[in-house]
Amino acid sequence: MLAPISISLASLNIMTMAPMLIAIVGALAILCIDLVKEGLHKSFYVMVSLLFLLLDLGAIVDFGNIFLKSGTVLGMFDMMLIDGLAILSQIIIVAGSMLFIPLALTSKRFHEYNYPEYFALFLFMIAGFQFMVASDNLILIFVGLETASLALYTLIALHNRSKSFEAAVKYFTMGALAAGFFAFGSMIFYAITGSVEINQIALALAKDEYFNIGFVLVAVVFLLGAIGFKLSMVPFHTWTPDVYEGSSAALAGYMSIVPKIAGFVVAMRLFEFLVHSGVVWLQVVLYVAVVVTMTASNIWALVQNDVKRMLAYSSISHAGFVMAAILIGTTQANTALFLYWALFSFTNLGAFSMLWVSRQKNLIPGQSSDHPYEKFAGLVRTMPMAAIMIALFMLSLAGVPPFGLFWGKIYMIGAAVSAGYTMLALIMALNSAIAAYYYLKLIVFMFMKEPIAEYQKYYLMNASLSLKTIIGIAAIGTIFAVFAVNPLLKVITLFVYNSGY
Amino acid sequence: MEITLTHYLVLSTVLFAIGLIGVMRRKNLLMLFFATEILLNAVNIGMAAISHYRGDYTGQMFAFFIIAIAASEVAVGLGLLIVWYKRTGKIDLDQMTSMRG
C-alpha cells in the first residue's frame, strides 16, 4: 500500500500561481462565453481581457507588497519563485499586454479580432510568460516558454495574410529548434548536477568548483542558443525581421517588448550566477554577443526600406543593448534593464501603434511592403500631429533627451561605466549614433520630403479613439518619462536588490 | 557489453545531431517538423537515462513535459502547414521567401 502523500495545502502555497491562474481563467472564461453567445463584438473581448489582466496585475502588486515585507515567496514544491525580478517583469508583461490588447479596437475590421480564441490565446500567452519569469525551474520555464510561443505562433498566423503564415511558419520552425536547444541544454545541466533548478545547479556547480567546466560550457551554449533565439541575439535573430513584417504592427510591437522581458529574466537567472562565478568564457562570449547584436542589427537597420522591418532590427539592437546588463551583472545594471525596458515599452508601443493606425488593407501598385518609408513622406504637411508623434517616438528610440529611452540609456551606460566596462560603454554610446541615422531617415521622410499623393489616404485610416488614446498614453509616457524615472528607479532598485541581483 | 549512462548520452547526442542535420538539410516542411521531433526525443532519451542513473524523477518529469510540448507543437505546426499548403499548394521551404533583407 502506498504511503499517503501528505502535503498541506499551505505549504503548496497555491497562491503563488494566482496571477497566472487569473489569466488562464480569463482565457477559459472567454472561450466559455463564446460557447454561450456567439458573435460578440471584439470590444467586449478586449475589455474582458483587460479586466482579467487588471486582476492579474492586482495580484502581482499584492505579491510585490508581500515581497517587500517578507522576501522571496516560494510555492508549488519550490517550482514557483516569486522574487523581485518575477514581480517586476510580470508587471511589465501584464501592463504591456494591457496597453497592446486595446490596439485591437481598430476602425477597420480585421479578421482575427472576430475570434474570441484570439483573446483567449493572448491570455494564455501572457500566463505562459508569467510562468517563465516566476520560476527558476528549467521545466517550468520550458513549459511557460512553449505555452507562450505556441500561442504566439497562432496569433501571428491568425492575421490571415500570406506573409503572416510565412512568418508564423518561420517563427514556429525556428522556435522548435530553439526548444530543442533548451531541452538539450537542460539535459546536460541535469546530467552534471542532478537538478533542474537554477539555484540548485549553481550550488552544485560551486560545490565541485566547476570541475566539469567543459560540460557546463556546452550546456550554456545550448541555453544561450535557446534564449538568444528568444531575445533575437545575432546570429539567432534571423526570424525577427520577417516575423515582424509578417505580423500585424500591433503584434509586432508586442513581440518587441513582452516576450523579450521574459527572456531577459530567464537569462538573468541562468547566466548571472555564471558570470559572477568567474566563467571567463561566458563573459567573453556575452561581451562579443552583445556588441555584435547591437552593432550588426544597427547596420542592417540602416539599409531597410520598410519602417516595420527597420523597427524590427532596431528592437534587436535594443535587446542587444539591454543584454549588456546581464554581462555587467551589477545591481545597477539589472535595475537599468528593467528601467530601460519599462521606458522602451512605452516608446515602442507608440512607434508600432503609429504604424498600426496607418495600416492599409491593399497595397498600392509598386508597394512591396506595408510600411515603406515613402508612405510617410511629407506627413508633416498632411498630418502634423501624426508626424510629430512618430518623430517623438523615433527620437526617443534614438536616445535623444529628454525622451523616455534616453534615461534608460544613460542609466545603462552608467552601469557599464561603474562596473569598469569602459569600452562597452563607448560602443553602446556609438551604436546609438549609428542608430540615429535610421530613425532620422523616417523623420527626414516625414518632415523634409514632399508628400506622395497615393499614400495620403492611408494615414490614420485605421485610427480610432481607443488607438489614439493608446498613442497619447505612449506619448505622455515618452515625453514625461523624466518625472517617472526617479520613482521607477527607486522601486526597481528595491526589488532587484532584495532579490539578490 | 554493459550499457552505461554514457551510451545513452552518446545515443542522445547522436540523435540530436541527426535532428540538427535534418533541420539544416530538409526542404520539405513536413520533414523539417520530423527533424525537430527527433531533436526533442533525443533529449527525452537522455533525460530518462539520467533520471534513472541519478535515481530521481525530475528527468522523467521533464521528459513527460517535453513529450506533451512536442505533441502540441505538432498540433500547431501541422495546422500551420495545412493552411500553408491550402494557400500555396506547396510545402517547399524555398518557396517561402517573400520577406527578405
Added chain:
Amino acid sequence: MEVYLYIALFAPLVGSLFAGLFGAYPKMLFTGVIASGLLFASFVSSAILLNYVLTGHTVHVEMMTWIAAGDLYIPFGFVVDQVSVTMMMVVSVVSTVVHVYSIGYMAHDKGFNRFFSYLSAFVFSMMVLVMSDNFLGLFIGWEGVGLCSWLLIGFWYHKESATWAANEAFIMNRIADLAMLIGIFMMYWNLGSLQYDVVFANVATLPMHIITWIGIFLFIGAMGKSAQFPLHTWLADAMEGPTPVSALIHAATMVTAGVYLVVRANPIYSEIPDVGNAIASLGAFVAMFAATMALVNRDMKRIIAYSTLSQLGYMFVAAGLGAYWVALFHLMAHAFFKALLFLGAGNVMHAMHDELDPFKMGGLKKSMKGTWIFMTLASVALAGIYPLAGFFSKDLILEVAFVEQHYILYTVLLLTAGLTAFYSFRLVALIFHGNERHLEHGIHPHEAYSFMLYAMAPLAVLAVIAGMVFKTPYYLMVTNLLPAMTYHIHNHTTFWIMTIGTQLFVIAAITYAYKKYAKAVKVDKKVESGLLYQLLYNQYYIPKIYDEVFSKPYLKLSKLAWKEIDLKIVDATVDGIANVIYQTGEKTHTMQNGNLSSMLRWMVIGLVVLLVLAVAFTAGYNAVNLQAM
C-alpha cells in the same frame, strides 16, 4: 584745455558722420563745406593746444575705460604733449587744406559726400593715433587710418586696379600690424601696462633681449605703415586713389605714422642702439632704393610716391640714429611740401583728364601758372635748396649721419639727395616745360579753380618758411620731451664745405634734369632697353616677385586646401566612415535571404561556433590547470 582736445579730436568724426549720412546721395556741396569747417575747428583747437603746450604744459585726459580684463587696463586716454601736438598741427593743417582743395577736386564726382565722410574719418583716426596715451589707443588709430586708406584708395571701386591696390595696402599693413600687436603683447606681459608713461618709465628695467624684441616688433609695425622695404609696394599702388587722398594720407600723414611711432617710443629705442642702427640703415637703403625707382618712372603720382618713400627713409635714418626731434622735424616739413606737390599734381591731372604720364605733357606753365609755381616751389623745397624747408630738415639729417660718424649712411643720403633733385625736376621739366605734347592727344588744359589754388597757398607758404622760422622754437619745444641732441659740426670748415658742397651737388642735379628734359624729350632706346633701366622701371621686379612668390601660391594653396584637403581628405574621411558602415549593411544584409533553411542554418552555425569555442576554451583551461598541478 580739455575741451579743445575733444574738439580737435572729435570735430573730424562729427564731420565724417555728417557727410556719411548723405553717403548714398548725389553730390551735396554742404557736406564738403561742413566737413572742412569742422576740420578747421579742429585745426584751431590744435593751434590753441599748441600755444598751451608751448608754455610748457601738457594735457592728459582719460575719457573712459575701454578694455579692462584681468590685469589689463586700457582707457581711452589722450595726451597732448610736445610730440603729439606737432603731429596734430601737421595733420590738421594738411587735412584742412586737402579738404578745401577736394571740394574743387571732387566737384564732379558722384561720390562727393562719401569722399568727405571717408576723408574726415581718416583725420579722426589719425588724431586718435597721435593723441592716444597708450599703445592700444595708438593701435586703434593705426588700424583706423588703415581702414580709411582702404576706403579711399578703393574710392573709385569700379576700377579693378583701385580695389586691388586698396586690398593690397590693407593686407600688407595687416602683416606689419601683427608684428605690432606682438610687440604690444610683449610689453603687456613684461610691464603689465600699455600706458606710455608706465611703459617708458619701466622699460629700462627689462632684460636687454626683451627690449630688443619689443623694439623690433614695433618697428616692423612701423615699416608697414611707413611702407619701408620690403613692405613698400603698396604705397606706389595706392596712387590709384584720388589725388587729395595721396596728398593727405600717402604723403603727409598716415605714412609718417611709423616715424611717429619710433619717435614716440624713443625711450625704448634709446635702450637699444643696435636696433636703431638697423633702422637707420634700412632707412638709408630705402631712401636710395626708392629714389632710384623714381628716376625712370613714367607715372607722375608714382614718382611722387617713391619720393615720399625716399623721404620716409630719411626720417628713419634720423630716428634710428637717435635724432628723434630731427626725424619729427623732417616729418613736418616734408608733410607740407609733399602735400603741396601732390595737390599740384592733382591740378595737372585734372587739366590732363587723368593722364599720368609726364611724357605726354609739357609746357603747362603757360596755362597753369599757379600750379607751376607751387610745384616748382615744392620741388625746390624737396630738393633741399636754401632757404626752403627741405634744406633745414633734410640737410640736418645728413649732418646727423655725419656727426654720428655713420659715413656710409651719409654718403648714401648725399647721393640720394642728388637723385631726389634730379627726379623732382625731371618731373617739373617734363610737365611744365618744353613742347605741349598733350595737344597731340587733343587735350586743352586749364587751370584749377582759384579757391583750390588759394587752399594750396598756406602749404606753399609753409613749405618756404617752415624750416627757417620754425626750427629753433620747434627745437626748444619738442626737446622737453625728446632727447635734446644738437648736431653741429664743430669744425667750421667742414661744415661750410659740406653745406655748400651739398647745395652745389643738388643744383647740378637740377640743372642736369632741366637740360635733359626741359626742351625736347629724346627717348634713348639703348638706355631704356638696358638692364639697369628695366630693373628700375619694373621696380626691381619686386611686385612681380611678390605676386609669384606669395599671392599666386597662396591662392593655389588655398584652392588645394579646399578642393583637395578639405573635400577629398577631411570630409571624405568622415563620409567614408559613414559609407563603410552603410556599405557593410548593404553587403551583409543579404544573409537575411528570407529562406527558412538558411535561417535555420544560421542558428545551427551559431551554436556550432559557440560549441567550438567552448571546447577550445575547455581544452586551453584544462591544459593550464594540468600544468598548474
Added chain:
Amino acid sequence: MQEHILSILIFFPALAAMFGFVVHKDSVRAYGITVAAIEFFLSLWLWNLYDPMTSGMQFMEMAPLVSAFGISYLVGVDGISLFIIILSTFFTLIGIASLTEKRRVKDLIITLLFLEMTMVGVFAALDAIVFYVFWELSLIPMLYIIGAWGGPLRIYASIKFFLYTFTGSLVMLVGMLFMAYFYYQATGQWSFSLLEWYRLILPVNIQMWLFGAFFLGFAIKVPMFPFHTWLPYAHGQAPTIGSVILAAILLKMGTYAFIRFSLPLFPDASVIFMFPIAILAIIMIVYAAMVAYAQEDIKQVVAYSSISHMGVIILGIFALNVEGITGSIFLMIAHGVVSGALFLLVGVIYDRRHTKLMSEFGGLASVMPRYATIFGIMMMASVGLPLTINFVGEFLSLLGFYKQSHSYTLVAGTAIIVGAIYMLSAYKKAFFGNVTKEENKNLKDVNRTELLGLVPLVIVAIWLGVYPKPLLEPINNSVEAIVQLMHDKAQTEEAKQRIPDLAHSAGLNSMQEAH
C-alpha cells in the same frame, strides 16, 4: 518671479511655441516677434537683476529630477553665460523679425521658439544631464530648419550635422557618466551637478581620458579642425535664419562648454593638452581662412570664416588665464553678432538673386549702397578692426595666449592677415568693379524689414567695440573665479605655473584698479 526668472526664460518660449500651434498662419509672424521680444526683454531684465560684482552663480534654481541617480534640474547664470543667453534671445528676435521665408512660416517660427528654449537651457544648465538634454535637443529644431527649408543638398547637410554632433556628444555623455561615477566613488553619492563636480580633484591620467571624451563632443560642435566639415554643408544649405542661429549661438555651445566643463574639471589635462589644442586652433585659423579664400560662394566664405574665428576663441580659452578666457567669451559674443549679421546680409542678396556665387555679383556697391555699407561695417568687424566688437575679443584672446607661448601666438596672429585676405577679396568680388550682370542692375537696396534686423546688429557691433565694459566686467569677475579654481585644483607643477594664481597677485590687481 525673480527667483524663477531662469526657468521662465527657458520654458517661456517652449510654452509659447505650443500656443503658437493655435495661432493663424497669417498672424504667426507677429506672434513670433511678440514672444521673442518678451523673451528678449526678460533676458534684459535678467541682466538688470544680475549683480556684476559677484563672480559666482546667480538665480540658481534646484529641483531634483532623478535623485536616485543624482540628476537634478539645476540652473544658474554667471558672467560667462549671462551674455550668451542674452545673445540667444537677441538673435531669436532679430531672426524672426527679419524673416523673409515664405514657405511654412508657422512651422518655422514654432521651431525657432523651441530652439530658443534649448539655447537658453544649454547656457543656463548647471547640471551635466540637464545641459546634455538641452544640448541634444537643440539639434532637432536645427535639423528641421536645415532639412525643411534648406537648399538642394539640405537633407544630406542636415543629417550630417545631426549625426556628427550627435556622435560626438554621445562620447561626451560617456565622459559625463564617468565623471559622475568618480564623484560617486569619492563621496558615495551620485551627482551630475557641475558645482559639485568642481570640487572633485581627479588623478591626472583620468583627467586626460575624460578631457578627451568631453573634447570630442565639444570639438565637433565648435567645430574644430578636423571635425569641421559638417559646418560648410550646414551653412551652405541652411536657410538664412538657420545659418544665423547656427553661427551666432549653436557654435558657441562648444566653446562655452570648454570653459564650463573642460577647464575647471580637468585643469591639469587642460594644461597638458594646451599645446596640441593650440595647434588645432592654429590650423583652424589659418587653414579655414585659406579655404575661405578659395570659395566661390559668399556664404561659404562666411561659414569658413566662422571656423577661423572659432579657432581664435579656442586659443583664448586655452590661454588659461583671465585675459585669454575673458577675451574668448567676449569674442564668442562678438562673433555671434558679426557672423550672424553677415549671414543675414548674405540672405538679403540671396533673397533677391537666389544665388550666392560671387561671380554672379560684382559692382553691388553702386546698386545697393546701404547694403554695401552695412556689409562693409560687418566685414571690418569680422576682420577685427579696433572699435568694433571683434577686436576686443580677438586682442584679449591672443594677448592671453601670448603668455603661454610666443611663437604659437605669432602664428595664430596671422588670423588678422589671412582674415583680411579672404574677407577683402570676397568683398571686392561682390561689391566692387562694374555691374556686369543685367539682373543686378535693378536690385533693390535693403528694405525696412531687413534693416530691422541689421541696424541693431551694427549698433551692437560698434557700441560693444567702443564700450565693452558692461560685458567685460561681469565676464571678468566670473572668469577670475574659474581661473582661481583651476589654479587651486591643479596638481602638476606645470599646471600651477601655467594657470595664474590670482589670490597671490591680488596686490598687483588692486594697483591696476586704482589706476
